Amino acid sequence: MGFLGRKDKKPLGIYIHVPFCRSKCQYCDFYSLATKDDRLMDGFLDAVCAHIKEAGPLAPGYTVDTVYFGGGTPSFFGADGMATILTAVRRSFDVSNNAEITFEANPDSVTPKLLHKLRSEGFNRVSLGIQCDDDGLLEKIGRPHTYAQAVTAVKQIRKAGFRNLSVDLIYGLPGQSLAGWERTLQNVLKLEPEHISCYGLQVEEGTPFYQHRAYLDLPDDDMQADMYLRTVEILRGKGYRQYEISNFCRRSNESKHNMKYWTGGEYLGFGPNASSDFAGKRFRMVRDLHGYIEGILTDGQVVDELQDIPHRERAGEYLMMRLRTSRGVLGQEYEKQYLLPFAPLERVLVKWADRGCAAKLENGCWRLTPEGFLVSNTIITELLLAQDQSAPPEKRR
Amino acid sequence: MTELSKIRNFSIIAHIDHGKSTLADRLLEECNAVDNRQGREQILDSMDLEQERGITIKATAVQLNYTALDGKTYHLNLIDTPGHVDFNYEVSRSLAACEGAVLVVDASQGVEAQTLANTYLAIDAGLEVLPVINKIDLPSARPAEVKAEVEDIIGIPAEDSPEISAKNGINIRSVLEMIVRDVPAPEGDREAPLQALIFDSVYDSYRGVIVYTRIKQGTVRPGMEIRMMATGAVYKVVEVGTMNPMGLTPRDALGAGEVGYITASIKNVADTQVGDTITSVEDPAAEPLPGYRAVQPMVYSGVYPADGAKYQDLREALEKLKLNDASFVYELESSIALGFGFRCGFLGLLHMEIIQERLEREYNLDLITTAPNVVYRVTKTSGEVLMVDNPLDYPDPMEIELAEEPFVRISLIAPQEYVGNIMDLAQQRRGEFKDMVYLDANRVELHYEMPLNEIIYDFFDALKSRTRGYGSLDYELIGYRPSKLVKLDILLNGDIVDALSFILFAENAYPRARKICEKLKENIPRAQFEIPVQAAIGGKIIARETIKALRKDVLAKCYGGDITRKKKLLEKQKEGKKRMRTFGTVSVPSEAFMAVLKLDED
Numbered sequence: 001m002g003f004l005g006r007k008d009k010k011p012l013g014i015y016i017h018v019p020f021c022r023s024k025c026q027y028c029d030f031y032s033l034a035t036k037d038d039r040l041m042d043g044f045l046d047a048v049c050a051h052i053k054e055a056g057p058l059a060p061g062y063t064v065d066t067v068y069f070g071g072g073t074p075s076f077f078g079a080d081g082m083a084t085i086l087t088a089v090r091r092s093f094d095v096s097n098n099a100e101i102t103f104e105a106n107p108d109s110v111t112p113k114l115l116h117k118l119r120s121e122g123f124n125r126v127s128l129g130i131q132c133d134d135d136g137l138l139e140k141i142g143r144p145h146t147y148a149q150a151v152t153a154v155k156q157i158r159k160a161g162f163r164n165l166s167v168d169l170i171y172g173l174p175g176q177s178l179a180g181w182e183r184t185l186q187n188v189l190k191l192e193p194e195h196i197s198c199y200g201l202q203v204e205e206g207t208p209f210y211q212h213r214a215y216l217d218l219p220d221d222d223m224q225a226d227m228y229l230r231t232v233e234i235l236r237g238k239g240y241r242q243y244e245i246s247n248f249c250r251r252s253n254e255s256k257h258n259m260k261y262w263t264g265g266e267y268l269g270f271g272p273n274a275s276s277d278f279a280g281k282r283f284r285m286v287r288d289l290h291g292y293i294e295g296i297l298t299d300g301q302v303v304d305e306l307q308d309i310p311h312r313e314r315a316g317e318y319l320m321m322r323l324r325t326s327r328g329v330l331g332q333e334y335e336k337q338y339l340l341p342f343a344p345l346e347r348v349l350v351k352w353a354d355r356g357c358a359a360k361l362e363n364g365c366w367r368l369t370p371e372g373f374l375v376s377n378t379i380i381t382e383l384l385l386a387q388d389q390s391a392p393p394e395k396r397r
Numbered sequence: 398m399t400e401l402s403k404i405r406n407f408s409i410i411a412h413i414d415h416g417k418s419t420l421a422d423r424l425l426e427e428c429n430a431v432d433n434r435q436g437r438e439q440i441l442d443s444m445d446l447e448q449e450r451g452i453t454i455k456a457t458a459v460q461l462n463y464t465a466l467d468g469k470t471y472h473l474n475l476i477d478t479p480g481h482v483d484f485n486y487e488v489s490r491s492l493a494a495c496e497g498a499v500l501v502v503d504a505s506q507g508v509e510a511q512t513l514a515n516t517y518l519a520i521d522a523g524l525e526v527l528p529v530i531n532k533i534d535l536p537s538a539r540p541a542e543v544k545a546e547v548e549d550i551i552g553i554p555a556e557d558s559p560e561i562s563a564k565n566g567i568n569i570r571s572v573l574e575m576i577v578r579d580v581p582a583p584e585g586d587r588e589a590p591l592q593a594l595i596f597d598s599v600y601d602s603y604r605g606v607i608v609y610t611r612i613k614q615g616t617v618r619p620g621m622e623i624r625m626m627a628t629g630a631v632y633k634v635v636e637v638g639t640m641n642p643m644g645l646t647p648r649d650a651l652g653a654g655e656v657g658y659i660t661a662s663i664k665n666v667a668d669t670q671v672g673d674t675i676t677s678v679e680d681p682a683a684e685p686l687p688g689y690r691a692v693q694p695m696v697y698s699g700v701y702p703a704d705g706a707k708y709q710d711l712r713e714a715l716e717k718l719k720l721n722d723a724s725f726v727y728e729l730e731s732s733i734a735l736g737f738g739f740r741c742g743f744l745g746l747l748h749m750e751i752i753q754e755r756l757e758r759e760y761n762l763d764l765i766t767t768a769p770n771v772v773y774r775v776t777k778t779s780g781e782v783l784m785v786d787n788p789l790d791y792p793d794p795m796e797i798e799l800a801e802e803p804f805v806r807i808s809l810i811a812p813q814e815y816v817g818n819i820m821d822l823a824q825q826r827r828g829e830f831k832d833m834v835y836l837d838a839n840r841v842e843l844h845y846e847m848p849l850n851e852i853i854y855d856f857f858d859a860l861k862s863r864t865r866g867y868g869s870l871d872y873e874l875i876g877y878r879p880s881k882l883v884k885l886d887i888l889l890n891g892d893i894v895d896a897l898s899f900i901l902f903a904e905n906a907y908p909r910a911r912k913i914c915e916k917l918k919e920n921i922p923r924a925q926f927e928i929p930v931q932a933a934i935g936g937k938i939i940a941r942e943t944i945k946a947l948r949k950d951v952l953a954k955c956y957g958g959d960i961t962r963k964k965k966l967l968e969k970q971k972e973g974k975k976r977m978r979t980f981g982t983v984s985v986p987s988e989a990f991m992a993v994l995k996l997d998e999d
Contacts, residue, residue: 199954200949200951202953202954221949222949224949225948225949228949245951245953261955261957262955267957269957269958273958274957274958275957275960275961282960284958284961305961307961317960317964320963320964320967321955324955352925355926356925356926358925373951374948374949374950374951375925375948375949375951376950376951376952377950377951377952377966377970378925378947378950378970381970381971382974384967384968385971385975388971
């Protein structure tokens with residue numbers, strides 16, 4: 001360690017993208033391959049470890065306080081590989097002792113052995129993809145597991161000593177009713193996870209769902225809105241605090257890693273299609289495993305998109321990301337950080353607060369209500385417009 | 398000055414796409430007037446828009462020096478004419494500057510409505526009409542039949558007409574020889590009092606207005622004091638000369654029979670109206686040349702900047718356009734809904750589209766255009782007569798004694814298998830059938846009288862789609878007739894949006910109102926609250942739709958990998974919002990205004 005004490009170092013998140021799955025889900029547009037090809041997995045492992053080793057020296061003034069293995073399905077990739085990668089991270093970066101270390105898992109690929117191994121390696125948070133409690137629906141959306149498997153997986157996760165469990169759920173699935181969704185929530189609440197993510201289904205271009213969207217019997221926007229508001233209500237009743245549009249937790253179990261995305265924290269991503277926001281630049285690795293492996297091993301090009309984000313643009317991102325969270329935006333902080341007036345934005349927020357109670361001001365902090373979250377794109381767009389008008393990015397000719 | 402016997406003044410007339418501009422280019426090349434390699438395609442159509450749409454919007458003229466087979470060198474003045482019914486008057490003035498017209502007919506398509514219309518204009522102007530059969534290189538060419546058609550339908554000899562391909566440069570010389578041989582040399586007395594016909598003018602920022610003219614009698618020289626006989630404007634001539642393909646060539650004088658230009662430090666193009674006569678102040682002509690008509694816009698519409706802050710930019714752009722286009726008029730207008738803008742008058746729908754397109758392209762403006770409106774004549778119970786070109790000025794129904802709308806006589810030509818379709822269309826548009834003539838075994842010309850209002854929206858498009866593109870259209874104003882008219886208002890969230898009001902035939906009001914409400918519902922984004930969209934006549938609601946409240950507009954997921962993409966999405970949403978106008982509490986995108994204008998018949 002250099003001259004800087006740990007206290008003076010800047011925090012850093014590390015994201016590892018593990019692009020392997022047992023099968024592709026119908027709605028998923030993340031980069032992953034449905035394969036267990038040993039050569040590919042080994043190639044990936046070597047490349048990621050080499051990449052981490054290469055990047056470590058570039059971040060001397062940082063302490064890693066979160067590591068997140070996402071995917072893909074990291075549990076499907078296996079405990080040994082993940083342990084090797086985590087070791088590589090620890091070797092090349094200064095990882096703090098109480099870092100949050102998460103991996104994503106699917107019910108069909110967790111075993112007591114895997115869980116024990118990862119727990120002993122220092123992983124302390126699991127994000128389990130359950131999605132819903134209806135086996136017929138799970139099959140329809142291409143999930144390779146049943147709800148019973150999810151229940152078993154939760155028991156095993158607890159038994160292995162994980163005290164921070166998050167579950168992922170999706171509402172607005174084909175043919176899903178409000179009652180069906182409420183039942184999913186009630187059942188999942190019995191599992192007592194510390195953290196729940198509830199995502200409204202978004203049919204993304206390029207997915208099988210997109211192709212068949214006309215025949216899917218998807219709940220309409222009004223139904224999705226009802227499901228959402230009901231979710232907030234049910235979870236609140238059980239002591240879950242909504243700290244982001246789609247995220248809820250008990251006590252202080254927010255995802256520290258994900259909070260970085262919403263509050264302008266820095267993070268480095270490894271693996272194909274992993275994104276980073278580091279030292280003022282945002283960049284993304286190639287969305288192609290072979291290209292990634294080859295690029296790393298031959299010192300070739302693995303960065304696909306690199307953008308220097310000007311300070312002015314960060315001001316827009318501040319609004320866009322912070323308003324996703326219950327922290328909301330602070331007028332003083334905004335003005336100090338971006339040297340732009342907050343008053344024009346406040347006028348927009350007041351309007352939304354007056355009509356329909358979509359926003360509210362508490363302790364100098366503006367945040368959106370659940371009704372506001374539902375139409376947050378509209379609100380943020382209006383704020384961005386007000387921001388443009390208050391400080392024109394370029395002079396009139 | 399050129400000897401009268403060595404001058405030929407002619408124009409080329411044709412239906413759109415029959416090859417008029419291409420032939421003009423070939424004639425220029427043949428006279429070595431243009432360097433083929435550097436000459437861009439279609440020199441006479443110099444505006445981008447003209448080249449894109451393949452039509453001539455402004456008249457221009459050019460002088461060619463041609464050494465004929467008789468060994469003599471002739472000055473051929475080619476006066477190009479606009480090629481659309483909207484510009485009929487301008488065409489007639491250009492023709493009045495000529496002694497002959499080359500009629501270009503497509504060897505496969507034959508005679509079309511505009512061919513006829515322009516030919517009649519030429520014949521009325523006393524011109525020698527010389528047919529040329531073009532596009533003989535096409536496999537579908539049938540020159541012999543088309544010649545027979547010209548003789549049968551138009552009644553002019555065509556047996557010996559040149560068969561050419563302007564595109565491939567075939568037989569171009571025979572056209573030039575025909576012009577020298579068959580176009581009469583101009584007549585006129587160069588000592589007589591000056592009578593010069595204005596057939597066009599353009600604004601040049603250095604010289605002021607450049608007037609294109611045909612000297613009918615007398616002579617004009619630099620230094621002479623001239624008067625425009627209709628507008629009364631007086632100027633001192635600075636320069637006279639002829640138009641050559643590569644620019645203007647000053648000359649000492651222009652005499653009777655010649656075609657050329659005059660500059661006189663004229664600041665305002667409105668002083669040099671097409672069709673006006675220029676005479677000498679010192680030795681004035683007794684009377685002007687016949688045929689002058691003041692510009693009469695037929696269609697009016699409100700033009701507003703999509704972004705209200707751009708009002709000043711729009712004003713400057715209109716001022717500049719107006720410098721070059723005396724036929725377009727505008728005046729300040731303000732709408733409660735749209736703020737400041739302009740009520741603009743156009744010769745027709747094409748003219749309107751051209752002006753709009755030029756404003757958007759050349760001046761980089763986003764526009765909101767209100768529904769086009771013809772000029773209604775309303776006699777109030779008080780006896781006062783109003784000419785109403787703006788729905789906002791339409792009087793209260795209680796005050797109206799008589800409402801009249803302008804009617805046109807339209808001529809439609811199409812292959813006979815489409816007659817049924819055309820009749821359906823004409824009937825829907827309140828057309829009154831007059832007669833039907835078989836032009837040949839295959840093609841039919843139909844005449845209708847119908848309200849101008851019915852053809853200004855999308856009649857031409859509808860005709861094209863119902864005749865697979867074969868139908869052609871021409872129309873002329875025939876006067877006002879009594880009609881049952883109403884003003885339809887559109888209400889958003891209970892408030893009238895004045896910019897969406899328009900006047901229409903009472904019996905069309907219900908279906909139209911329903912359709913507009915539907916279109917607005919499709920095009921107005923959901924807001925935080927429910928928005929009723931209503932159509933009303935004099936306070937009575939006749940149609941209603943409801944835009945449901947916005948419930949969901951959210952990104953469920955936004956993690957590291959999503960930020961760039963989602964940012965773009967919001968950016969796009971923001972740009973869309975910029976193009977919206979807010980009426981009370983409702984935001985309306987400019988597309989909604991366009992959608993209301995284009996109510997297809999589906």
